[in-house]
Amino acid sequence: MQFRLDTMAREAARLQAASADPQCAYLYDLPALRRHVEGVVAQLPEPCEMFYAVKANAEAPILDALEGRVAGFEVASGGELALIRERFPEVPVLFGGPGKLASELSLALELGVELIHVESLTELERLARLLEPGDRRQDILLRMNLATDNLPSTTLTMGGVPTPFGIDPDDLETCLAFLERHPGIVLRGFHFHLISHQLDAEAQLRLLGDLFRQVEHWREAYRLDIDQINVGGGIGINYREPGRQFDWQEFCGGLARQLAEPRLRRYRIRFECGRYLTAPCGYYLMEVMDLKRNHGQWFAVCRGGTHHFRTPAAQGHDHPFVRLPGRGGDGKALARTRVSVVGQLCTPKDVLARQVEVERLAIGDMLLFTLAGAYAWNISHQHFLRHPAPIMHFIDDDRVDDEENA
Ligand SMILES: Cc1ncc(COP(=O)(O)O)c(C=O)c1O
Structure with missing residues (x-):
């Protein structure tokens, strides 16, 4: 930019x-923001979608500049959810983040969100109680805290190590068994946000390769009917060497090659970037x-x-x-x-x-x-x-x- x-x-x-x-x-600089985001989105291969993580900057003119240029907004609190729904009643919203209150989940059901990114079994239980009684349904992704060989260490690592974020893969079977008993909660796929401050396009491609392989493994092993993978945000900004930024073009080229694999055609791939879009x-x-x-x-x-x-x-x-x-x-x-x-x-x-x-x-x-x-x-x-x-x-x-x- x-x-x-x-x-x-x-x-x-x-x-x-x-x-x-x-x-x-x-x-x-709003015109520069619009051009930057249009460029970022235009390079993403099919079938990828870019959401904006509102936590990065929720100033109203910024949100207005992004609306229509991104596929929707990722919110991480009842406050962000209310702000987005008040401003954009129809826009697709993803509700993620740790420590969701029952009242916030209830607000999400009331205002309507496309997906809830569930962080734990407790959160699944909380959601199930809110959906009872009746035949209400809510689509979700399970946010997983995955350790992979290709998880680089940055100053903000959120996965692959003990953190409060996401579900330990050891607990996945318990969550899936719970979902079997609660058909109102519809599992659409998996969510990962394992690091922020990623500056290396090749390393990010290797990480995504691991995520895609893991999701396919789970789909086959547990016979899941899923069609979404959210790979989070985390694309960094190089503050120390501003002339050397994440190579988005190279990244998108490599991603297109990965996604050409027939097994991955079933998935819609979603990003929810914050810093890289508005910094x-x-x-x-x-x-x-x-x-x-x-x-x-x-x-x-x-x-x-x-x-x-x-x-x-x-x-x-x-x-x-x-x-x-x-x-x-x-x-x-x-x-x-x-x-x-x-x-x-x-x-x-x-x-x-x-x-x-x-x-x-x-x-x-x-x-x-x-x-x-x-x-x-x-x-x-x-x-x-x-x-x-x-x-x-x-x-x-x-x-x-x-x-x-x-
Ligand atoms: C779940 C989740 N998604 C997306 C983001 C946005 O990250 P970034 O601004 O690094 O793209 C964050 C940031 O903490 C996050 O926790």
Whole structure:
């Protein structure tokens, strides 16, 4: 996905000019999001479908931009489910995630979801109680926690090791026996979300190959009438080396070759990606308020911080940014030096990038953090210190919507 840095710089300057205080904001490039998602979906081979994992970013303009471009939405709570159903009454919805309340399952039955991704035998029992009495039916997938030879280790591994996610394959027979006794719950296939932050297309293809083989084995061994495999999300974004991203084209080519196998033709293959779809369209903007040297290191103290943009702290990386020349402060500037970019919080953990080389940096300049459109604002500890929220600035060609939350 292309960054439109000139457009972002123009909008950043406009926001800065409109504010007497130093500025911080999220900028979202909606046309770029639409193009990116269209490109991603267009390359997927038949019979694959891309759903969007709402947890990555549930801002309304983002959801609106995605609706109609993805096959539907994956929700992981009653809150996400209600949000999507209120906005899109007809769109296909998949309801996954651990720890579903009986009231959330009940809401899913009431509002209608295409599939529930069931995480445990207890959840199956809970669902069965809700479906009784009567002849109501609900399609499900069983989410499995599978160990495979080709499960790479990333910073966010959710399967193949002891985690609270999914069903241990040792318990599959018990779940299938329960389903035999409860015909209202219709097993349509299996769900896997084993890792996030996958950056290697070949490794992901090997993993999917394992999943397909395993599902076929279960289908034959248990004589299952199933037609769906959900392979989860987990395609990563390379924050450390932004020039080297997951090779989606290579991945889709390899997937097409795998899916040409006649045994797999019965399956609809579903993805539910979050980060890979929305991270590139978002930018977090901070204005430099102070430049100070402390025990031999330079710090740029900026408006905002990890209470708005926790992604680098959560992932432990130096987040990539671009310097935009700003309003000009009191003349203090650094040239060709290393600097740590920090926010306004009273904690040494409020760091967005550590000792990175800058060509030039002045008070009043703005730092534009790229790849900030997923797991960013919505995973941040927004009320810590009670600083105001950033401006949410949605750029849609000539139409620019400002939603000032401050
Ligand atoms: C079950 C499930 N599906 C999909 C996703 C989306 O993952 P990602 O944003 O890495 O694509 C997650 C993320 O945690 C998840 O837990």
